[in-house]
Amino acid sequence: MKYRVIGLAGTFSALLILSGCASSPGGIYVPIGGERRAPAPPPPSTSTEPTGSDEAPVWRKSEIPDEPEPSPEAGESASPSYRDSGESLSPAALSLVREAESYLRQGNTSAAIAHLERAQRIAPRSAEVYFKLSEAYVASDRLGAAEQFTLKGLSVAGSDTHLQRSGWRLLADIRRARGNIAGADQAEARASAL
Amino acid sequence: MKNNRTSSGSKKKSSRKSSRNGRRPWFWRLFLRVAVIGLVLLAGWMVYLDAVITDRFEGRRFEVPSRVFARPLELYDGAGISSGALERELELAGFRKGDGNKPGSYRRNGGHFLISTRGFRFPDGDEPRRRLSLNIYGDRIQDFSVRAGDPAAIVRLEPAQIGGIYPAHKEDRILVQLDQVPALLPATLMAVEDRNFYDHVGIAPLSIARAMLANIRAGEVVQGGSTLTQQLVKNFFLTRKQTLVRKGNEALMSILLELHYDKGDILETYLNEVYLGQAGTRSINGFGLASQFYFGESLRDLGVHQIALLVGMVKGPSYYNPRRHPERATARRNLVISEMEEAGLIEPVRAAQARGRPLGVSERPSYSENRYPAYIDLVRRHLARDYREEDLRSEGLRIFTTLNPAIQYAAEFAVSNTLPRLASGETRKALEAALVVTAKDSGEVLALVGGRDPQFAGFNRALDASRPIGSLVKPFVYLSALSRPDRYTLITPLQDKSFVLEFDDGQRWQPKNYDEKERGEIPLHTALSHSYNLPTVRLGLDVGVDVVRETLQAFGVTSPISPYPSMLLGAVSMNPVTVAQMYQGLATSGFNTPLRTIREVTDAGGEPLSRYSLEVDQVADPAAVHLVQYAMQETMREGTGKSAYYTVPDELALAGKTGTTDDGRDSWFAGFSGDLLAVAWVGRDDNGPTSLTGASGALPVWSRFMAQIPQHGFSPVMPDGVNYHWVDSERQALTDEYCDNARLVPFIAGSEPTREVSCSGALQRRIQGWFEGLFR
Numbered sequence: 001m002k003y004r005v006i007g008l009a010g011t012f013s014a015l016l017i018l019s020g021c022a023s024s025p026g027g028i029y030v031p032i033g034g035e036r037r038a039p040a041p042p043p044p045s046t047s048t049e050p051t052g053s054d055e056a057p058v059w060r061k062s063e064i065p066d067e068p069e070p071s072p073e074a075g076e077s078a079s080p081s082y083r084d085s086g087e088s089l090s091p092a093a094l095s096l097v098r099e100a101e102s103y104l105r106q107g108n109t110s111a112a113i114a115h116l117e118r119a120q121r122i123a124p125r126s127a128e129v130y131f132k133l134s135e136a137y138v139a140s141d142r143l144g145a146a147e148q149f150t151l152k153g154l155s156v157a158g159s160d161t162h163l164q165r166s167g168w169r170l171l172a173d174i175r176r177a178r179g180n181i182a183g184a185d186q187a188e189a190r191a192s193a194l
Numbered sequence: 195m196k197n198n199r200t201s202s203g204s205k206k207k208s209s210r211k212s213s214r215n216g217r218r219p220w221f222w223r224l225f226l227r228v229a230v231i232g233l234v235l236l237a238g239w240m241v242y243l244d245a246v247i248t249d250r251f252e253g254r255r256f257e258v259p260s261r262v263f264a265r266p267l268e269l270y271d272g273a274g275i276s277s278g279a280l281e282r283e284l285e286l287a288g289f290r291k292g293d294g295n296k297p298g299s300y301r302r303n304g305g306h307f308l309i310s311t312r313g314f315r316f317p318d319g320d321e322p323r324r325r326l327s328l329n330i331y332g333d334r335i336q337d338f339s340v341r342a343g344d345p346a347a348i349v350r351l352e353p354a355q356i357g358g359i360y361p362a363h364k365e366d367r368i369l370v371q372l373d374q375v376p377a378l379l380p381a382t383l384m385a386v387e388d389r390n391f392y393d394h395v396g397i398a399p400l401s402i403a404r405a406m407l408a409n410i411r412a413g414e415v416v417q418g419g420s421t422l423t424q425q426l427v428k429n430f431f432l433t434r435k436q437t438l439v440r441k442g443n444e445a446l447m448s449i450l451l452e453l454h455y456d457k458g459d460i461l462e463t464y465l466n467e468v469y470l471g472q473a474g475t476r477s478i479n480g481f482g483l484a485s486q487f488y489f490g491e492s493l494r495d496l497g498v499h500q501i502a503l504l505v506g507m508v509k510g511p512s513y514y515n516p517r518r519h520p521e522r523a524t525a526r527r528n529l530v531i532s533e534m535e536e537a538g539l540i541e542p543v544r545a546a547q548a549r550g551r552p553l554g555v556s557e558r559p560s561y562s563e564n565r566y567p568a569y570i571d572l573v574r575r576h577l578a579r580d581y582r583e584e585d586l587r588s589e590g591l592r593i594f595t596t597l598n599p600a601i602q603y604a605a606e607f608a609v610s611n612t613l614p615r616l617a618s619g620e621t622r623k624a625l626e627a628a629l630v631v632t633a634k635d636s637g638e639v640l641a642l643v644g645g646r647d648p649q650f651a652g653f654n655r656a657l658d659a660s661r662p663i664g665s666l667v668k669p670f671v672y673l674s675a676l677s678r679p680d681r682y683t684l685i686t687p688l689q690d691k692s693f694v695l696e697f698d699d700g701q702r703w704q705p706k707n708y709d710e711k712e713r714g715e716i717p718l719h720t721a722l723s724h725s726y727n728l729p730t731v732r733l734g735l736d737v738g739v740d741v742v743r744e745t746l747q748a749f750g751v752t753s754p755i756s757p758y759p760s761m762l763l764g765a766v767s768m769n770p771v772t773v774a775q776m777y778q779g780l781a782t783s784g785f786n787t788p789l790r791t792i793r794e795v796t797d798a799g800g801e802p803l804s805r806y807s808l809e810v811d812q813v814a815d816p817a818a819v820h821l822v823q824y825a826m827q828e829t830m831r832e833g834t835g836k837s838a839y840y841t842v843p844d845e846l847a848l849a850g851k852t853g854t855t856d857d858g859r860d861s862w863f864a865g866f867s868g869d870l871l872a873v874a875w876v877g878r879d880d881n882g883p884t885s886l887t888g889a890s891g892a893l894p895v896w897s898r899f900m901a902q903i904p905q906h907g908f909s910p911v912m913p914d915g916v917n918y919h920w921v922d923s924e925r926q927a928l929t930d931e932y933c934d935n936a937r938l939v940p941f942i943a944g945s946e947p948t949r950e951v952s953c954s955g956a957l958q959r960r961i962q963g964w965f966e967g968l969f970r
Binding site for chain 1: 268270271272273274276317318319332333334346347348633634635636638782783784785805807808809810811812816820823824827828831843844845846847849867868869901902903904905906907908909910911912913914918937938940
């Protein structure tokens with residue numbers, strides 16, 4: 001059983017190479033006011049009470065409506081946001097995943113996990129990183145954690161059927177290895193339905 | 195008995211005899227006896243001293259404090275950081291403005307940075323020295339490249355030290371080994387303090403004689419002829435008081451030390467022991483730490499002039515303190531440089547160059563203790579699970595935390611900047627606050643503020659203020675309901691009408707809305723986004739208080755939760771950190787992620803001792819959580835949280851929830867963006883009333899914080915099994931996108947309405963009415 005799960009690793013590596021190169025960083029919020037938005041921190045030994053008078057008060061108390069007051073312009077402002085798919089890997093994250101892969105090949109799972117966690121910090125919405133973490137936990141025989149990371153990866157795989165299918169298959173294998181046959185069949189069915 | 199008598203008899207006899215034969219033999223005998231006794235005592239004393247020495251030298255010689263590091267800054271193309279924040283990070287990590295070529299220096303030209311790293315040994319591998327070039331444009335790193343050193347797409351700066359856990363005697367040091375020390379340092383030390391170090395046996399009688407002569411002439415102790423060994427013995431085993439007995443002990447112990455240990459061992463211990471300065475209550479010991487403390491540089495990177503200054507300071511660290519007395523320090527340094535030249539350690543040209551250089555001292559020590567007391571408090575509580583306090587104080591552990599200095603700074607600023615504007619008079623003085631910031635998907639605690647004065651190491655409200663959470667509980671009531679798509683969707687109508695609950699013991703409970711109004715029938719998403727109490731309690735009772743309680747427990751609440759219906763309105767107490775833990779699962783689509791402040795702990799040599807890994811645990815259906823996230827986003831756009839957008843620009847998508855308890859005793863806000871989760875609390879330590887609500891107290895602090903950080907907006911990935919539909923939520927029917935009441939709402943597959951209403955009819959009627967008016 002375990003052999004099959006590990007065997008799956010190869011397909012993920014290929015998949016990462018494919019999707020990793022086509023990445024472009026998503027939109028990022030840039031605070032207004034640039035450098036002047038907060039005064040520089042004072043020397044550590046002195047008080048840190050920021051006294052910057054250049055800090056324009058954007059907000060005044062009188063502007064705050066009472067908590068339960070419904071908004072008159074309801075519906076006019078931006079509506080709740082969602083996205084169809086997660087984010088692809090940036091070159092930086094991809095380089096960490098590659099290093100992790102080489103540690104995995106050497107059997108150094110803890111170094112692999114440390115590198116994947118670094119990748120996860122800079123690419124927290126990328127299913128590939130979570131699937132790789134799952135793979136590393138399979139290699140270190142911690143199948144419970146592996147299953148959770150697969151589920152986490154699936155939760156950000158979105159509409160990418162390729163990623164979805166790989167994730168559900170990985171999950172089916174892990175569940176089977178853990179003796180959860182019904183759960184494995186369920187995951188397999190999800191993969192086939194895609 | 196007999197023998198005794200005989201002997202005593204003979205004694206008397208002999209004494210009589212000796213007195214008869216004159217004083218000399220008696221005197222010599224006594225002298226001999228005293229000498230023998232003296233020698234025996236001396237031998238005993240030396241055995242004792244020897245035990246003292248070997249005991250200290252064989253065991254652990256130094257109690258080394260543990261060092262606490264911030265998270266290292268990751269530099270790569272696309273990383274979000276402003277130029278100002280990068281410069282602050284560099285300074286915190288001990289980098290100095292310079293040419294950008296010398297390790298530990300950087301050069302900034304507008305948004306362009308040239309940085310030369312020093313290299314650092316991380317628990318998961320070495321980060322070698324590199325020269326980096328990058329541009330910052332729109333708060334993002336671009337054109338990142340490695341100019342010299344191992345090529346890499348991502349590089350970690352060395353982490354800033356943010357604190358230490360010190361031994362009781364408050365001595366701080368960084369241990370160095372003799373072979374890591376530049377050879378010029380011990381050579382200079384010997385040239386200045388002890389020229390015959392490699393030849394003497396621990397003491398140098400000639401020097402002592404010379405010093406004694408000078409002391410006798412002066413009538414007091416003016417000169418010391420101490421060898422390095424004697425100085426070490428003095429610092430290591432004896433008091434600083436200069437008495438003759440102490441001097442004797444010092445000499446004896448020095449000889450014993452030299453008998454037991456080789457010169458290299460003694461020299462290395464000296465280099466680590468010597469006192470070189472003071473920072474508050476903490477003493478700076480050893481050259482390793484002194485180099486960091488005065489120059490912000492590693493010993494191996496010091497120049498001739500810097501080595502000369504440190505060696506010169508051995509004579510009197512406070513008298514020659516280069517920060518306080520730069521002239522004295524320069525004179526002393528130049529004297530040492532001359533000694534170096536005289537001893538042939540450096541060429542005259544280099545000596546002249548060194549004399550011409552400024553002191554090269556950094557403006558301030560690279561870090562000061564207690565900069566982040568609330569955060570270190572949480573770190574220590576986490577460490578206490580696996581480490582003994584005495585080990586933390588003495589074993590020189592290296593603790594790698596998750597603190598993000600830029601975010602911590604923004605959090606402190608948000609609290610201290612906003613709090614004074616929230617109230618007036620007495621309440622203003624009494625207002626306190628706490629703020630917790632975590633990385634949304636990893637559970638790493640990035641910043642922690644425990645009160646209005648972030649420098650004050652006292653009551654840590656983020657951890658120790660356990661307060662009723664009010665409406666912060668509501669998302670979990672709605673999640674419990676929405677997990678049953680057969681019964682509830684976001685557009686299920688709820689009754690906003692008052693009612694009375696009568697308990698078996700005759701008690702009555704009649705909840706009210708905050709504005710005391712009733713609105714009749716409203717859709718479920720509106721009830722949550724506007725935080726209405728009546729429909730929430732009705733919904734909670736319908737789902738079952740026990741079910742809601744189980745949801746809360748699944749999301750990590752371990753404190754006791756009341757089984758009474760008042761729990762549905764937040765009659766359950768938690769501290770801000772626990773609230774952050776509970777909201778982590780909501781922010782990450784149903785995955786509990788344990789909050790962490792520590793990534794790794796290593797021993798003094800960098801060998802890993804513990805790793806605290808990322809963990810995830812699915813506790814709720816991502817689809818149901820997605821629906822709750824929808825309503826929490828609506829809260830920010832249309833509901834109780836919308837005043838956040840007075841501070842935060844429209845394009846930053848956020849989700850969150852306000853919380854208020856009776857009489858404004860607690861004002862809460864918990865919410866998240868794409869990258870960050872933050873929980874703010876505002877209230878009084880005496881639990882007194884304020885005029886604040888969640889929206890007017892905690893939310894301004896929260897939004898002030900969020901507005902400062904470059905980050906991604908909240909835009910969750912639509913989970914499997916969720917579909918978005920245009921609906922008229924008042925009429926619980928599908929409708930067309932262009933209709934007036936149309937709203938794009940997510941549904942768990944199969945739970946969407948089947949009935950369709952069209953607004954085309956309404957449009958027709960409107961046109962008709964217009965024509966009628968025209969021709970009337």
